[in-house]
Amino acid sequence: MKLYYTSGSCSMSCHIALEESGLSYTAVQLDFSKPDSNTAELERLNPLGVVPVLVNDQGKKLTQNAAILEYVADQKPESGLLPAAGSWERYEAVSWLSFVAADFHKAFTPLFATKAIWGQEGGQAGGQDEFKKWCWGNIKGYLKYLDQGLAGKDYLTGKKFTVADAYLFTVGGWCEDVGVSTDEYKNYNTYISRIYQRPAVQRVMKAEGLLS
Ligand SMILES: N[C@@H](CCC(=O)N[C@@H](CS)C(=O)NCC(=O)O)C(=O)O
CATH class of the missing domain: 3.40.30.10 (Glutaredoxin)
Structure with a gap:
């Protein structure tokens, strides 16, 4: 492949x-x-x-x-x-996958577009303030939802790492780039650290030049 x-x-x-x-x-x-x-x-x-x-x-x-x-x-x-096709757990995992794809991922897209629109990045510096605040509010709303959803769990669906976690970890990594602090979301941060420590994740981050 x-x-x-x-x-x-x-x-x-x-x-x-x-x-x-x-x-x-x-x-x-x-x-x-x-x-x-x-x-x-x-x-x-x-x-x-x-x-x-x-x-x-x-x-x-x-x-x-x-x-x-x-x-x-x-x-x-x-x-x-992913859990077995046809099982209830499979649909739960796909529900998380859909949330990351359709809601969380797309909440970042307008901030990445600020450079094309106003010639300025969507992070801490530059961009249109009201617009950025609206985007940050959306992202923070999703982070709060995730923080609550992750309470008492190792991964989105419970004890097992799934591809939904791979996707959430990836998109969550953009928070800093767009100027959103995740400090107040304790369950979320513990979860991100857990995924960061996975050997396969470390290998990929090295291969992509994100870790030395
Ligand atoms: N809905 C698409 C979104 C894909 C997407 O937005 N890809 C971005 C990277 S996250 C991209 O390739 N953008 C083109 C660019 O950066 O020029 C998917 O899930 O695959």
Whole structure:
């Protein structure tokens, strides 16, 4: 399998899932600011021009984090990266996956767009104050929801790490970039530290150049 990714972006969730699964894969790093033959290939594979894209061993392509994460988990059911298809626990995990994809991930997108709109980054400096406050409020609302949902749990679905955790860990890593402090969310912070310590997560972060 081949995964097209950019460092630290949402595609890191798929990279973590592949690494956790133990499946054999190749990770192709792209840099949209330095277009080359790999970025051209990505655009051919995905007309939306975004990562992640997964090409499986039969040459079939899959886009969208949620779909790729489910696919990877199902290639190695014994990894426990998702509960068995058809079980109630599976739908609970997919509910978290959908929350991260449709709500949490997308709450960051407008802040990343501030540079394109106003020529300024969406973090602590620059941007339009009222707009940024509105975006920060949304993200904090989701962090509070997550903090409550994680009480007494090791991972989103309970005791087992799933691909939903890989995705939440990845997106949660952007809080600092956009100027949102997570200090008040104790359960959430403990949870993020737990995932950070996983050997597969460390390997992926090193491979993506996020850790030395
Ligand atoms: N809904 C898509 C979102 C994909 C997406 O937004 N990818 C971003 C990175 S997080 C991207 O490639 N952006 C293009 C860019 O940075 O130029 C999915 O889940 O795969």
